Amino acid sequence: MFKLPEYTVPDFSKAIFEAAPVVNTVPAPGDGLLPDNFYATTIYPEYFKIGSSWELINAPRMDCAVVVRDGKPYAVEARRVGKDEAVVVGREEDLSNGVFIHYDAFKENNNGRVQSFAFRTGKSRESSYSRDYDQLYDILRHDREHGSIVWVLGPAVAFDFDARRSMSGLIEHGYVDALFAGNALATHDLEAGLFHTGLGQDIYTKELYYNGHYHHLETINRVRCAGSIETFVTQNNLSDSIVASCVRKNVPLVLAGSIRDDGPLPGVIGNVYEAQDAMRRHIMKATTVIALATQLHTIATGNMTPSWQICEGKLRPVYFYTIDISEFAVGKLHDRGSLSVNSIVTNVQDFLINAARSLEVI
Incomplete structure (x- = not known):
């Protein structure tokens, strides 16, 4: 337990x-x-x-x-x-x-057996993450009932059929209380719902579609014509979608814009300080944060996330996980001052599928 x-x-x-x-x-x-x-x-x-x-x-x-x-x-x-x-x-x-x-607020008792010299004290592609996975699943089960779980997603999550299905299942089963992303994640997730592609490539077979490079632009235009993401989801009866699951479950979706955005989708916050304020409102309640394959959004979120939170009248730790295939990406946040971050070096699609199966949401 x-x-x-x-x-x-x-x-x-x-x-x-x-x-x-x-x-x-x-x-x-x-x-x-x-x-x-x-x-x-x-x-x-x-x-x-x-x-x-x-x-x-x-x-x-x-x-x-x-x-x-x-x-x-x-x-x-x-x-x-x-x-x-x-x-x-x-x-x-x-x-x-x-x-x-209070640096040692949650310091574990090591019974005086800590050594100043030891191998493999960091995290890399050679690290074993079995215990990290098990601990994270336990935390998610706990915080679904007793906390607030925030996910930070990069567009890579939407480029794979099973990853999208897994993330949607996590939302539908209550493991997501707020979701942070940019224009790209939402655009390519909705593109996948319409065309079964991500940037013109089939999200299952990886087949490149003729004129597929138009798909994300076509998606943006259709959503803008609908007036809002919520209206578009309803009009198109989207079911297998991360964004659609957020709409159905009333999960706040904070989309922060960037200079390189095309479109963008309606609902994307173009003013960076307004986006920061919107993210901060949810981070002030967060007890667990999981960031997948998005270096800039991860750093932005990490730099406004404390290592602790008062929840149900008690002061408790905030768990922050970064998952990325790049060792550089997961190490960057630690270098920027978020010293309590836990990093897992792996493919985010595989991570999501394993998480969804272990938590029995797919």
Whole structure:
């Protein structure tokens, strides 16, 4: 039976915490401007000494300023900080600035048997992932009932018949609470529903269709004529579709646009900050995030995802998985500060099919 790791609550009665000063704040010099020596948040649980008590950060996200509002600390994007708001300053990590970063919140007990030298401590194409798969399936079963699961998908997911069917099955059976993607994933998934192709190639036989390079453009035009993705799905009675499953199950679909988009489909958010805000609303509730074959969307999501979440009244870890055939792609997010990410180097189509079979959704 899967059990979440227990959160170790800091003992703030210890002398070192009692002796720490309260946080220092400085008024923001202008809208969207931060004072010198501003403090920036991390992915870990962070406490701020305000008055006589240590307060846990609200709305956590790394690379944010900390604004004290009504005696509570909030992680706030710099662009959202208002003139004269109280911004926490000081960058020390020894409590001398009234800040405690709880790095070991979910630290496992290794019974003192950790060695400084060991082989195969990283993840690569040579790694064994059997246990990673089993742990992920346990987490998904748990979080379907007790959490919020966000998927981040690249268009490769839509280029394979069985991968599309598997992802659709996961949505239909409640394993997806929100889905992030770009114009391409939705376009090629709907193209597959109409023409059984992805960029003009049959999603099962891999046969190239004559004039198949028109299929995605034809799809975009038809959806735009329908006025919305939802109307298009209904008009065409699409069933074997990732997007259609999201529509049927009322799963939020956040499509962030890019400069290279053709079309785009209606519903794609062209303003990057509006897209970030839309993604952030779901990430603030997420307990598990799974990113498949999309380096840029993965980094974007990872950089706004903390390592913890308060769910059902308890502080718990947020599980973040990246799956890609490229070792570089799965390692990139870790290099950008998302240190709690779990990486699996494999073909995403195979990953989805195995997941769907193990979770019995197909």
